[in-house]
Amino acid sequence: MAALLRTPLSSGIQFASRVSDVESIDTPFGKSMIVINDRRMKQSRSLSAGLIVRGSDQSKRGHVAKASQESDIQPTTLADNKLAARGQAIDGLEVLKNRFHKFKESDYLANSDYYKKLAQGQDPKYFIVACCDSRVCPTKILGIQPGEAFTVRNIANLVPPYEHGPSETTSALEFAASLPLIRDILVIGHSKCGGINALMQNDGDYGERIEGWLSVAKSARLTTKAAYGYLNFDKQCQHCEMESVNSSLLNLLTYPWIEKKVNEGKLNLHGGYYNFIDCSFEYWTLDYRQELEGGSKYGFKNHSVWR
Ligand SMILES: [Zn+2]
Numbered sequence: 001m002a003a004l005l006r007t008p009l010s011s012g013i014q015f016a017s018r019v020s021d022v023e024s025i026d027t028p029f030g031k032s033m034i035v036i037n038d039r040r041m042k043q044s045r046s047l048s049a050g051l052i053v054r055g056s057d058q059s060k061r062g063h064v065a066k067a068s069q070e071s072d073i074q075p076t077t078l079a080d081n082k083l084a085a086r087g088q089a090i091d092g093l094e095v096l097k098n099r100f101h102k103f104k105e106s107d108y109l110a111n112s113d114y115y116k117k118l119a120q121g122q123d124p125k126y127f128i129v130a131c132c133d134s135r136v137c138p139t140k141i142l143g144i145q146p147g148e149a150f151t152v153r154n155i156a157n158l159v160p161p162y163e164h165g166p167s168e169t170t171s172a173l174e175f176a177a178s179l180p181l182i183r184d185i186l187v188i189g190h191s192k193c194g195g196i197n198a199l200m201q202n203d204g205d206y207g208e209r210i211e212g213w214l215s216v217a218k219s220a221r222l223t224t225k226a227a228y229g230y231l232n233f234d235k236q237c238q239h240c241e242m243e244s245v246n247s248s249l250l251n252l253l254t255y256p257w258i259e260k261k262v263n264e265g266k267l268n269l270h271g272g273y274y275n276f277i278d279c280s281f282e283y284w285t286l287d288y289r290q291e292l293e294g295g296s297k298y299g300f301k302n303h304s305v306w307r
Contacts, residue, residue: 124150127185131157136190156195159248160216162255177257188272189245196241220244245271249286281306
């Protein structure tokens, strides 16, 4: 039972319960937007274009009831726009249905040989760990195609150490040992990470499932506090968003098959940091060898920023 309490899935559901009370409101521009009431995240500003976070103001709740008659979702595809142009409401699942049919027509059927081959089995080249955050979509920002990456998403894109016990992330990493073509593992952190914000707050206000999961990155919080405790809280969080990625890279080395392959030069461990405020992607590689000079077994190399 204790292991269940620490899984990223249970912490993700608990975290999602805080991103609650979705409402539609009329904006000064005459369009609907989605508003999220959340007593913690209200401190943390705008979530993304089209999303506003605000406090406990209940005055707009009436719009929830209207959402089924009046579209509360911005049309984002051609098919959505056609529906909107005809004045038809677009409910959430209708949007997904339209998008699925569009994918089938323009991608699946147009590349049927590729998808038939995928149906025989997968041989991904990458293993990716990314955050549950809805703004961070590794397949979108890195152009990853179906079949290319074995992917795990959890709160704050954490990798627990091998001895942590069963979790979605550890089981995915175990499974990846049987995928011979994986040569690169990429842990992707990101700007304005709510999970890292909660980790840095460390005030026990998020409940045991979230706190238990975030404890995986406790060392990143302590390192950040020691090195950057003099900065304001937002800056500390930014540093911790990257520090936690490094913590996860080192935790990857506690998996025997990963440590062995890295040592043999058959597997590379990379850190990534997607900043969706200025749309940049920072990238670096863990340099690990058992006999690395200088006393330390690891360092970092290949640091670059994609703009
Ligand atoms: Zn995050």
